[in-house]
Amino acid sequence: MKKLMVLIATIAAAGCSSSTVEKDYDAEVVRLINSDFKSKGSVQIEKFVQQDEVQKLCSQDGELSQDALASIRDSQMKTVKYPADDQYLGDWEKGIKIANNGKGGQFSDKPGSVSGGNCFGCHQITKEEVAFGTMGPSLYQYGKLRGNSKEIYQYTWAKIYNAQASIACSNMPRFGHAGILTEEQIKDLMALLLDPESPTNK
Amino acid sequence: MRLIGQAILLALTMQLTVSAFADDAEDNDIYAEFLEDGNPAEFSEINGEELWKTKAGPNNVSLEQCDLGKGPGVVEGAYVELPRYFSDVNKVMDLEQRLIHCRMTLQGLTQEEATKQPFSKPGKASDIEPLVAYITAASKGMKMAVKLEHPMEKEAYEIGKKLFFHRAGSHDFGCVTCHSADNKRIRLQNLPNLLDKKQAQKVYATWPAYRLSQGEVRSMQHRLRSCIRQQRFPNPKYASDAITALTMYLAKSADGAVYAAPAIKR
Numbered sequence: 001m002k003k004l005m006v007l008i009a010t011i012a013a014a015g016c017s018s019s020t021v022e023k024d025y026d027a028e029v030v031r032l033i034n035s036d037f038k039s040k041g042s043v044q045i046e047k048f049v050q051q052d053e054v055q056k057l058c059s060q061d062g063e064l065s066q067d068a069l070a071s072i073r074d075s076q077m078k079t080v081k082y083p084a085d086d087q088y089l090g091d092w093e094k095g096i097k098i099a100n101n102g103k104g105g106q107f108s109d110k111p112g113s114v115s116g117g118n119c120f121g122c123h124q125i126t127k128e129e130v131a132f133g134t135m136g137p138s139l140y141q142y143g144k145l146r147g148n149s150k151e152i153y154q155y156t157w158a159k160i161y162n163a164q165a166s167i168a169c170s171n172m173p174r175f176g177h178a179g180i181l182t183e184e185q186i187k188d189l190m191a192l193l194l195d196p197e198s199p200t201n202k
Numbered sequence: 203m204r205l206i207g208q209a210i211l212l213a214l215t216m217q218l219t220v221s222a223f224a225d226d227a228e229d230n231d232i233y234a235e236f237l238e239d240g241n242p243a244e245f246s247e248i249n250g251e252e253l254w255k256t257k258a259g260p261n262n263v264s265l266e267q268c269d270l271g272k273g274p275g276v277v278e279g280a281y282v283e284l285p286r287y288f289s290d291v292n293k294v295m296d297l298e299q300r301l302i303h304c305r306m307t308l309q310g311l312t313q314e315e316a317t318k319q320p321f322s323k324p325g326k327a328s329d330i331e332p333l334v335a336y337i338t339a340a341s342k343g344m345k346m347a348v349k350l351e352h353p354m355e356k357e358a359y360e361i362g363k364k365l366f367f368h369r370a371g372s373h374d375f376g377c378v379t380c381h382s383a384d385n386k387r388i389r390l391q392n393l394p395n396l397l398d399k400k401q402a403q404k405v406y407a408t409w410p411a412y413r414l415s416q417g418e419v420r421s422m423q424h425r426l427r428s429c430i431r432q433q434r435f436p437n438p439k440y441a442s443d444a445i446t447a448l449t450m451y452l453a454k455s456a457d458g459a460v461y462a463a464p465a466i467k468r
Contacts, residue, residue: 035443036445037442061367121388135380171379173375
């Protein structure tokens with residue numbers, strides 16, 4: 001702060017126009033995150049200072065160009081790891097629990113606790129769960145409407161693994177890529193969405 | 203003490219009555235109806251006025267000479283112009299930073315003592331919450347008028363805006379993720395679109411608020427801390443410049459709103 005004031009004073013004294021005092025607010029943001037937040041458990045300050053390329057681009061106030069959006073999708077598609085055993089569907093009953101669990105990544109969470117997906121936070125999924133959010137589209141009857149092709153399996157897997165592989169700057173977290181959910185948890189969520197026996201499709 | 207007991211009782215009754223409506227789209231308007239019967243925040247305001255006027259600290263003086271920006275001792279209308287630049291510290295401060303400053307410089311408390319209990323917990327009351335309730339209530343009915351005249355005020359605003367759009371961490375969340383679209387909700391909680399002037403005004407002008415779910419008057423510092431936690435950001439330090447910058451951005455977005463807090467909320 002002091003340095004900035006000195007800088008402004010110097011420039012003003014030199015008679016420069018005020019437009020030359022373009023301040024680097026990004027640098028100030030980094031400085032403030034470093035000084036005003038405390039790392040705790042898995043929530044480390046570095047991750048908030050060092051945004052990855054996608055986070056940097058998606059933090060801009062204003063629309064990105066079509067090219068920029070396409071290049072985000074391409075780079076994110078490359079991160080998607082499909083299940084090694086080619087088995088996409090796990091257990092939908094476990095999937096419901098994961099979709100209901102909002103734990104993980106918060107500074108109040110116990111370190112080492114298992115994270116959930118909190119899918120209900122943003123999506124309607126089953127008829128039974130009425131406390132659902134609306135940040136994302138309704139996924140009720142997802143499997144019934146989309147069918148059970150390999151293509152749909154892969155699209156849905158990629159969406160959960162890295163939502164930005166299909167929609168750049170999506171508000172949905174990149175659950176697999178960011179390591180929030182394990183491969184097994186994603187399988188259970190896949191079953192919740194796509195298993196014909198799941199309440200999603202009833 | 204009896205007042206506080208009554209407040210808690212009232213809060214509990216209201217919580218029971220209100221919870222059935224809590225998910226309604228206009229939930230805060232429903233709470234507004236209760237205001238006619240009195241907002242428990244009023245007990246806090248009275249309590250805060252007493253704290254303001256009571257001699258305390260090693261220097262044994264009250265806060266009555268605290269300069270909240272409109273001159274020593276002026277409480278009326280101070281909040282609608284905060285955060286603001288203070289020349290005595292050469293820095294932009296929000297209400298709580300300034301309050302801590304006064305507790306330290308006037309009353310002689312150490313920083314640790316002055317910031318000891320920013321938010322009350324069961325059995326551990328905060329002095330700061332009632333003081334904030336008292337000071338903010340003295341701006342009721344006035345228009346939000348943060349100035350942004352001083353370069354440092356402008357800078358705080360720009361940094362706050364950057365922080366608002368800053369997406370990072372495990373979930374890629376920024377304030378912008380949850381507060382940039384109309385009519386969205388997380389679970390059943392409505393998310394105001396803070397990029398929309400009307401909504402930003404309505405939100406800012408109703409903080410601090412007596413929160414029925416918590417039975418306490420909560421300040422903007424407290425609200426932002428909960429959001430930052432949900433955002434999966436690291437733990438923010440209380441009354442830090444980062445929070446003041448965010449508050450500056452929000453306060454300016456609410457420019458012209460008729461201030462109506464402490465309000466009552468879910």
